[in-house]
Amino acid sequence: MKTIHLTYPLSAGILREHAGPQIVAIGQFDGVHQGHASVIGSAVRLARQEGVPSAVMTFHPHPKDVMKKGNYEGSLTPLPEKQELLAGLGVDVLYVVEFSEAFSKLSPQEFAVGMLLSLGVRTAIVGFDFRFGHKGAGDAKMLRELGQGKMSVEIIPPFEQGGGKVSSSEIRKALHGGDLEQANRLLGRPYRLRGVVIDGDKRGRTIGFPTANLRLLDQYVVPAKGVYAVRSFIEGEWIPGVMNLGVKPTFQENVAAPSFEVHLLDFDRDIYGEQMIVDLVSYIRPERKFPSIQELIAQIRSDAETAGKILSLSK
Known part of the structure; x- marks a missing residue:
């Protein structure tokens, strides 16, 4: 798996080397838990069917850390750990987008056109609760519209286990409460x-x-x-x-x-x-x-x- 660090706007060198048809799963994916694996696995399977690279686009540092929103305390899977796990899921390319206060102010259109369409993304795979752009103004429906017929969007439903959806927040809660069995079950490891x-x-x-x-x-x-x-x-x-x-x-x-x-x-x-x-x-x-x-x-x-x-x- 290649790891490519991106900043906005994308440089001519990045576009020259990496733009082209590809299937990209987009998200923070902190924990790379079973719900994340269902999103990423969909991207890997579709990419193999279509004979193009599979990619994951994530953001670093964590947006909550940069924006100082909530009580950010750290990651379930810091970047080196995330890289290993994604490689194990069969991902070809990991895009690590530098998240900054300036990046947080991009409009949904700037993100969709300046990042995804510029890279040649054929299909974006996102979770059911995906939001993007300044103050989370964009959702999957808007992303599909911004794709201008050049990029399709596939929405993956929540991954449920034991009657509830698997989420990073539930894993953090379980770890804090000493319920390691639940945390490990949700992580899948x-x-x-x-x-x-x-x-x-x-x-x-x-x-x-x-x-x-x-x-x-x-x-x-x-x-x-x-x-x-x-x-x-x-x-x-x-x-x-x-x-x-x-x-x-x-x-x-x-x-x-x-x-x-x-x-x-x-x-x-x-x-x-x-x-x-x-x-x-x-x-x-x-x-x-x-x-x-x-x-x-x-x-x-x-x-x-x-x-x-x-x-x-x-x-």
Whole structure:
């Protein structure tokens, strides 16, 4: 999959190299969840039928972050993660459109003509709730009209599961509420974090449970504080583990920013400075303060055993 970064207006070089018949799925696609996959999959299938490239057009940075609307806290799938997932869905080209305050003021016509028609888009595939242009003035019906007979528009209905539609907002809500099972079900895969192993206070090693302290590589949606059964990819292999996400109340007070500490089961190697992928498989319990270090150690031992059982059953 090629990744092409676009700015408005499109340059002559971009048009010369990339304009041509193509099928494009348009959206933010944060999470690349099952609903998004239904939109993107439709674009890939149609492109293959017509013998033209399939493409996804997304926007970066996230519009909510740029416009400071709502309580934007981060992405379910930052751009590197999104790229991997889209490549896995068979997408040929990813257009990453630079989203800025100036871009947000484009009229629906400027976007449709200046971006889509200029690129030679044959069919635009969008979700049922697609909006575009300044203040969301455009919808799928308007996009079809602006296509001027040169570009058709296909609208994909909502993807439903368990009686409700799958959405990024529902996934965020589930993560915040500690309902990891629901979040993973809506995503269609475990929620994933990426980070670099950094020096910590090394307290875990002194109590018999060394941990890899992570500095996240992007601004992620942070799940509920607590203990998770996880699988971590480090140095070319997947290792089972248990992660504490929180502020370590047994040892410190008045700490706001959570830390991410992963204890890898049956693992004892120096991995400082290494990148680690962490898949959150199951939520074990909320974070809490323990009356003594001995009780904390007993609970960590229990958590590690619980994580090991969960992970052995979920292979």
